[in-house]
Amino acid sequence: MNKAPRPSSQEDLSETYGQFVRRQFRKHTLGVVSLWLVALLAGVAVFADFLANDKPIVCSLHGTWYAPVLKEYVVDAGLGQWDPAVLNADWKSLPYDWAVFPPVPYLPSTTNMNLVTLEDRSPSGAHYLGTDDIGRDVLSGLIHGSRYALSIGFIAMGIALVIGIVLGAIAGYFGGAVDVLVSRLVEVVITIPRFFLIITMAAMIEESSLWLVMMLIGLTGWTSVARFMRGEVLRVRNLDFVTSAQALGYGTSRIIFLHVLPNAIAPVLIYTAFGIVSTILLESSLSFLGFGVPETVVTWGSILFKARTSTYSWWLAIFPGLMIFLTVCAFNLIGDALRDATDPRLRS
Secondary structure, rough: OOOOOOOOOOHHHOOHHHHHHHHHHHOOOOHHHHHHHHHHHHHHHHHHHEEOOOOEEEEEEEOOEEOOHEEEEEHHEEEEOHHHHOOOOOOOOOOOOOEEOOOEOOOOOOOOOOOOHHHHHHOOOOOOOOOOOOOOHHHHHHHHHHHHHHHHHHHHHHHHHHHHHHHHHHHHOOOHHHHHHHHHHHHHHHHOOHHHHHHHHHHHHOOOOHHHHHHHHHOOOOHHHHHHHHHHHHHHHOOHHHHHHHOOOOHHHHHHHHHHHHHHHHHHHHHHHHHHHHHHHHHHHHHHOOOOOOOOOOOHHHHHHHHHHHHOOHHHHHHHHHHHHHHHHHHHOOOHHHHHOOOOOHHH
């Protein structure tokens, strides 16, 4: 008769579940590397304006110091205003005493119509990853596009999580007619072709926007979360601690959100990593077909869209495609590592 595995040390006896998960996750080398890659990508997204911009990071003009990029952050946050004369200034031609420009001295919207031939637009010392057909720098687009990729992934998946977790928890906890109603709603939404629904909605609205894309993806992507949540709540609701909470007279909402959800949500959060992947791919597909964010917004998918009309501009397909590939692989590997790390059978 096999005996249950015993802790190898006294330290293991006092190890919390969170410490156990972190220890197991660190054993997954590819998962750790992927986590650092996503962290690097998040850093690029946050500091994109300091990495690719046509304004200097810091400069001196007639003996006065300026920090235009930081000022732009403050203005975008609604904490200040630009002087119109300063806003419309040609920052590259000002007579600086000295200036420190970002590594990529272009915005994604900066165009150079003087780049006429294919050789002019190809990767060079002036444009490290080349430009598109209207002279927009590809590397600058990739840097700023990381901001849109991550924001769409996290916000759209956040919307799906809120809807899916609430509906799944209600269905799993109450059961009966409530469970049947929510299950039928999930089945109806699943039967609707999500991709074509988003394309239709985006085409019907005269001017698309980033928030519209995120809302549409989130409102159509909650079904898998709800099914995961329902299954976990069905498992947890009959455990002893839930029965004890009911016997003590706790309210239903308190039992669901303070006792059931914390013990049922771990598998759902693991699915989140895979959900972010599908969201990034969906947005890239929409932008590639011209139904995603507005044309003025540069994303990885919109750069790929330019590759359709520039057959010989190989860099327009290779570099954004590589960014999408690396990001998707990273989130998938993080999801795999989390799935393995949260398996209680690995506790020794």
